[in-house]
Amino acid sequence: MNEIVLETHNLNMHFGGVKAVNNVDFTLRENELRCLIGPNGAGKSTFFKCLTGLNKPTSGEIYIRGEETTHWHTHQISRLGIGIKTQVPNVMDGLSVWENIWLSARRYHDVKQANRRVEEVIERIKIGDITKKLLGELAHGQRQRVELAIVLAADPWLVILDEPAAGMTGQDVEIMVDIIREINRSAAMIIVEHDMQFIQSIANQVTVFYQGSILMEDHVDNVLADQKVRDVYLGRNV
Amino acid sequence: MMLDSNYKNLIIGVFLAIVCMLVLPYFIEYYTLSLLIIYSILALSLGLVWGFGGILCFGQAAFFGLGAYSYAVFAINIGESTLPFLLAIIVPATFAFILGAIMFYGRLTDVYLGVITLVVTLILFRFINSTASPEYMIGTAHLGGFNGIPNFQTLNIPGMPDAYIWDLDFYYVCFVILILSYLGLHFLVRSSFGRVSIGIGQNEQRAELIGYDVRKYKTILFAVGGGLAGLAGALYASWAEIVTPGLFSLGQSAEVIIWCIVGGVTRLSGPIFGAVILGLLKYYLGQQTLIDNNLVFGVILVIFVLFLPQGLAPAISSVWKKLLTAKKSTRNKLRKRAPRQMQRGHLNE
Numbered sequence: 185m186n187e188i189v190l191e192t193h194n195l196n197m198h199f200g201g202v203k204a205v206n207n208v209d210f211t212l213r214e215n216e217l218r219c220l221i222g223p224n225g226a227g228k229s230t231f232f233k234c235l236t237g238l239n240k241p242t243s244g245e246i247y248i249r250g251e252e253t254t255h256w257h258t259h260q261i262s263r264l265g266i267g268i269k270t271q272v273p274n275v276m277d278g279l280s281v282w283e284n285i286w287l288s289a290r291r292y293h294d295v296k297q298a299n300r301r302v303e304e305v306i307e308r309i310k311i312g313d314i315t316k317k318l319l320g321e322l323a324h325g326q327r328q329r330v331e332l333a334i335v336l337a338a339d340p341w342l343v344i345l346d347e348p349a350a351g352m353t354g355q356d357v358e359i360m361v362d363i364i365r366e367i368n369r370s371a372a373m374i375i376v377e378h379d380m381q382f383i384q385s386i387a388n389q390v391t392v393f394y395q396g397s398i399l400m401e402d403h404v405d406n407v408l409a410d411q412k413v414r415d416v417y418l419g420r421n422v
Numbered sequence: 423m424m425l426d427s428n429y430k431n432l433i434i435g436v437f438l439a440i441v442c443m444l445v446l447p448y449f450i451e452y453y454t455l456s457l458l459i460i461y462s463i464l465a466l467s468l469g470l471v472w473g474f475g476g477i478l479c480f481g482q483a484a485f486f487g488l489g490a491y492s493y494a495v496f497a498i499n500i501g502e503s504t505l506p507f508l509l510a511i512i513v514p515a516t517f518a519f520i521l522g523a524i525m526f527y528g529r530l531t532d533v534y535l536g537v538i539t540l541v542v543t544l545i546l547f548r549f550i551n552s553t554a555s556p557e558y559m560i561g562t563a564h565l566g567g568f569n570g571i572p573n574f575q576t577l578n579i580p581g582m583p584d585a586y587i588w589d590l591d592f593y594y595v596c597f598v599i600l601i602l603s604y605l606g607l608h609f610l611v612r613s614s615f616g617r618v619s620i621g622i623g624q625n626e627q628r629a630e631l632i633g634y635d636v637r638k639y640k641t642i643l644f645a646v647g648g649g650l651a652g653l654a655g656a657l658y659a660s661w662a663e664i665v666t667p668g669l670f671s672l673g674q675s676a677e678v679i680i681w682c683i684v685g686g687v688t689r690l691s692g693p694i695f696g697a698v699i700l701g702l703l704k705y706y707l708g709q710q711t712l713i714d715n716n717l718v719f720g721v722i723l724v725i726f727v728l729f730l731p732q733g734l735a736p737a738i739s740s741v742w743k744k745l746l747t748a749k750k751s752t753r754n755k756l757r758k759r760a761p762r763q764m765q766r767g768h769l770n771e
Contacts, residue, residue: 236631262633274631276624287621288632290614338632 186213189342189372190235195244197230197396204230205241206396212342217364217373219383219404222393223417228376229271231393232346235374236268237261248342263291267340267371271347273327277320281311281330284319288337301337309333309363325356332363343367346376361385380408392416432608435691436601443597450702452593458701459596460657463603465681465693467650473687474611475643476623478532481539482678484546485514485648487669489655491550491565494665497574499561503660504580510656511649518648522641529637531626540675547670570666577660587660596657600694603650607690610646619643680719684726686733695734 190212197205204227212218220228233239235246237258246254253261262268276284285305289298306312309329319327328348335343348364349357364386367373377383383390383404390407392399394416400407407413446455468482492513496506525538554567563571577592579585587595610616622629622636630636659665668674677700685696700719707715730737 238627257635258627258630259633259635262631268631270627270631274625274628276621276628278624279621283617283621287618287629287634290617291633295614334628334632 186215188212189214189249190374191247192235193245193247195231195234195246196242197227197234197239198242203396205234208244208396208398210391210398212372212374215368215370215372216389217368217375217387219387219390220374220376220393221378221380221383221390221407222399223378226393226416227396228393229346230396232344232374232376235261236266236344238270262338265339265341267335267338267343269331269335269343269345269348271350271376273324273331275319275327275331275334278318280316280318281322281333282306282315284330285333285337288334292338301339305333305337308336308366310359325352328352328356328360329363332360336367340371342372342374344374344376347378348375349377349379349382357382384408432605436605439597439601439604443594443601447590447593452590454702454705456593456596456661457658458698459593459600460654460661461681461697461701462694463596463600463657464651464654464678465685465697466600466603466607466690467647467654468678468682469685469687469690469693470607470611470650471644471647472682473689473692474616474623475619475640475647476626477640477644477647478536479539479644479647480536480675480679481541481543482647482651483670483672483674484539484543485518485651486655486658486674486678487543487546487550487665487667488514488517489652490659490665490669491571491655492652493656493659494571494574495560495563495565497576497659498563498571501575502581502583503575503578506575507577507656510659511652514652514655515645515649518651519641519645522644522648523637526637526640526644540672543670543675544672547667547672550667550670568667570664570668572664574659574663576663577657592661596661599653599657603653604690604694607650611690615639615642677719680723682733683723684733686735686737688732689735689739692733692735699734 188211190210192208192210195205195208195210196203206227208231210231220231222228230239234241237253237256237260240255244254245252248261248264248266251264253264258268276287279287282302285302286298289301289305293301306315309332311326311329311333314322314326314330319330322330328351332345332348345364349360352360361382364373364375375386387404389401390404391401392407392413399416400410400413402410464482464486467485468479471477471479489510493506493510496509497503500506521539521542525535530538550565551568553565554569556564558565558567563574565571575583577587577595579587611620618629618634619639622634622639626636629639655669658669681696681700682693683696684700685694686692700722703718704715707713707718726733
């Protein structure tokens with residue numbers, strides 16, 4: 185079995201009396217692709233923020249490749265080789281596509297290598313036609329793809345994406361599915377998503393969040409066939 | 423904001439600046455010009471931290487004043503101006519570094535940052551104002567409270583305390599320092615550090631997600647801006663031959679922000695434009711009593727915020743680019759037409 189690359193023990197994130205993440209024990213193995221699903225307010229995005237250092241957990245521990253990162257800053261977690269994409273495209277609107285990707289590549293490479301890396305990623309994500317455009321001028325789907333290119337320019341071994349297909353049209357979603365499959369050949373992935381069709385087309389293992397805790401962890405087909413999961417999505421109490 | 427370096431434009435810009443340096447004294451007295459240049463360097467310092475780093479500092483006057491006071495104090499104690507001049511850059515830069523580290527490592531942003539920098543300026547203003555009693559001495563320099571510090575060694579040729587740089591020579595020195603400061607910042611914002619700083623100014627969280635320690639970059643940039651404002655302060659001290667608490671005043675801080683808004687902060691030339699134009703306007707308005715200066719500046723600020731929020735320099739640049747594009751497309755049309763005309767001509771023959 186593959187080595188564990190990320191794990192959480194009794195992870196909690198409370199906002200006052202609200203337990204957004206409640207005693208979560210989670211494990212991710214090398215090259216695994218795991219989708220986190222759940223209805224609105226289930227705690228998946230808060231869990232994502234805890235993993236990436238955007239929120240500091242109330243208690244519990246997070247380990248990445250054996251190193252405790254529970255209270256680390258986002259940039260320190262990112263430097264471990266983790267690519268992070270947030271729910272709303274988080275890009276530098278006033279800079280061009282090329283510049284956005286270059287800044288990511290430059291963090292880990294010298295100038296020459298960074299230039300080369302940018303070209304590689306642009307070809308890989310197929311955005312060669314918009315490299316000179318400012319991010320602020322692009323459509324939502326293009327911005328999502330550019331953000332993914334920014335993530336990939338750093339050669340991550342673990343990629344964490346929060347709703348990568350949010351607000352995308354059919355064709356853009358198909359492109360995104362292909363890109364995610366390709367990324368997963370060389371990196372483990374955690375994808376927070378609630379679009380079931382999208383999840384079915386990319387995932388094997390799925391973790392279902394409900395009221396801040398893990399309700400179920402299984403193969404995508406078993407999860408979708410499970411009555412409890414259906415009830416959760418229909419708003420019934422489990 | 424594009425990062426592509428354009429050396430041709432830079433060389434033309436420097437050449438034009440040198441021409442201006444030589445020509446302007448024929449039209450405006452060099453004493454006024456020197457002050458406008460000092461203001462330009464001060465504006466440039468805020469333009470760097472605000473326009474490129476996204477840090478709106480309401481207290482750039484604090485570093486300006488610190489630079490001026492440091493120069494005066496060290497000039498009285500040391501005598502020769504070279505070391506005081508360097509210390510007038512180092513002291514405000516260090517102060518800005520410490521203040522920046524406290525703010526940025528404390529995760530202060532936006533309005534809180536503005537409030538802190540403003541309050542620091544006010545504290546310095548109040549403190550310097552209350553140093554009239556004879557106990558407030560640094561070495562042999564008495565801080566002087568409201569009356570400030572007069573009678574210190576002004577700028578001299580390095581190593582020659584009796585060879586003062588003044589009048590037209592002082593103007594040339596200021597202009598050369600402005601050009602060097604501009605060039606320094608030009609290369610700084612095009613370096614990897616500068617590009618990352620611009621990225622941070624654009625989207626701090628994305629920069630963190632990529633792996634940059636935003637706090638470190640902002641602190642360093644803030645210190646560079648503080649040092650540059652200190653340099654302007656040192657030149658000001660030498661120009662005015664006296665430093666007073668007014669250098670730390672709210673009015674001084676507000677003025678720098680207005681220069682930057684009017685000139686535009688997305689280009690390094692913007693704050694210089696703003697400082698020169700508004701500085702000149704202030705100079706001419708100061709020669710009459712009919713209209714209040716502050717009223718005029720207030721109206722100008724409102725007009726720019728409402729109708730030209732990008733400021734003058736980016737607006738001029740965009741008009742220039744449009745003209746060039748129009749010229750290019752006309753040339754291309756003519757080129758496309760030319761072979762057809764030749765063909766027709768050939769067939770006609």
